[in-house]
Amino acid sequence: MNLILIAIGAALVNNVVLSQFLGLCPFIGVSRKVDTAAGMGGAVIFVITISSAVTNLIYSLVLEKLGITYLQTIVFILVIAALVQFVEMFLKKKIPSLYEALGVYLPLITTNCAVLGIALINVQKSYGFIASVINGFGTAVGFTIAIVIMAGIRERIEGNDIPESFRGTPIVLVTAGLMAMAFFGFSGLIK
Amino acid sequence: MNKVLERLYSGIIKENPTFVQMLGMCPTMAVTTSAINGLGMGLTTTVILILSNMMISALRRVIPDKVRIPAYIVVVASFVTIIQFLLEGFVPSLYDSLGIYIPLIVVNCIILGRAESYASRHSVVLSMFDGIGMGLGFTLGLTSIGIFRELFGNGTVFGWHIMPERYEPVTILILAPGAFFVLACLVAVQNKVRLSRKTGADGTDCKREQGCEGCSNTLCGGRKTMN
Numbered sequence: 001m002n003l004i005l006i007a008i009g010a011a012l013v014n015n016v017v018l019s020q021f022l023g024l025c026p027f028i029g030v031s032r033k034v035d036t037a038a039g040m041g042g043a044v045i046f047v048i049t050i051s052s053a054v055t056n057l058i059y060s061l062v063l064e065k066l067g068i069t070y071l072q073t074i075v076f077i078l079v080i081a082a083l084v085q086f087v088e089m090f091l092k093k094k095i096p097s098l099y100e101a102l103g104v105y106l107p108l109i110t111t112n113c114a115v116l117g118i119a120l121i122n123v124q125k126s127y128g129f130i131a132s133v134i135n136g137f138g139t140a141v142g143f144t145i146a147i148v149i150m151a152g153i154r155e156r157i158e159g160n161d162i163p164e165s166f167r168g169t170p171i172v173l174v175t176a177g178l179m180a181m182a183f184f185g186f187s188g189l190i191k
Numbered sequence: 192m193n194k195v196l197e198r199l200y201s202g203i204i205k206e207n208p209t210f211v212q213m214l215g216m217c218p219t220m221a222v223t224t225s226a227i228n229g230l231g232m233g234l235t236t237t238v239i240l241i242l243s244n245m246m247i248s249a250l251r252r253v254i255p256d257k258v259r260i261p262a263y264i265v266v267v268a269s270f271v272t273i274i275q276f277l278l279e280g281f282v283p284s285l286y287d288s289l290g291i292y293i294p295l296i297v298v299n300c301i302i303l304g305r306a307e308s309y310a311s312r313h314s315v316v317l318s319m320f321d322g323i324g325m326g327l328g329f330t331l332g333l334t335s336i337g338i339f340r341e342l343f344g345n346g347t348v349f350g351w352h353i354m355p356e357r358y359e360p361v362t363i364l365i366l367a368p369g370a371f372f373v374l375a376c377l378v379a380v381q382n383k384v385r386l387s388r389k390t391g392a393d394g395t396d397c398k399r400e401q402g403c404e405g406c407s408n409t410l411c412g413g414r415k416t417m418n
Binding site: 018019020021022023024025070071072073074077078081113116117120121124163164165166167168169170171172173174176177178180181184 | 216217218220221261264265268269271272275276290291294295297298300363366367368369370371372374375376378379380382383386
């Protein structure tokens, strides 16, 4: 039950993009079309879930055992960068179809601050292994929901008559603001 | 001396990271709920930027070209960790209100951007002033956005009541949606300035055929490839 609450809380109530402002760059950069947005979302789900698991194991098995938890930021960022490279190589070799689908988006994820953010939040809230993975997965699903909805809206906005200076990024930010207001509706879901 | 002043001017005014280059948007939106948070975040980033710029510039002949990005990340992450502990020890109130966004300074693109584009090619002193300039520019951006949001969203500036008693605060400005709205207006103003300067000619200087993915020009928003 607790795990379900963590997942819902991560995906809807504390949505990464709309309430924590993590991962804004891909949210604005890759939300032009629904299918590319969904591709990015898939890649993010994949990477964040794996990185939550790996960083949690490293934190509890290595850093805590050796008493060097103060190195967490340095270790996490390097582990995530290496992990993305590794996942890319593994997929290319073993599951080429998935690699084709995620291809372009994988390297971009290294620079996504949501990945490091989730790893740090997991430590901060002292989640166990399963709770970390669930939290990572839920957060990434929340990111996917937000970016796909945004891409759907942007496809419609395209043909509209927008004031010239609001074209491009500003109208996307206004839309994101309205979405953030809509997502406030979920805040009553968990007490 | 001239070069030093030029660096400061370029960081604070001409290439201001917040208002001109639109870099580091995640912290900009997340911490500017009040002026003091914006100022704290800006100064923290400034200190890290100065230290990492100096260190990277000092090591620029030692770091092999192929592994420079991981090396820069380690340097930045080390300084972030040090500063994080200093804040926790000496300014616990700021540490609590900035929370997770302090370690996330590691992935702030301003810092890696300056390391890659300036500190890796220039002397230690110039890199230091580049860090000071860019950092103060970022601080200026964050603080002014923070003042704006706090003034209209809460009626205060740095905790002092400014607005008259009768003023009903627009609370949404200090909540998450307000950050998006304020930033949207900021980019729109910037677009307006840019458009009027170029008299409407948007230019077709985009050479990317595969679309906008991975393009650093978030301002363009795809207009250059579309038209």
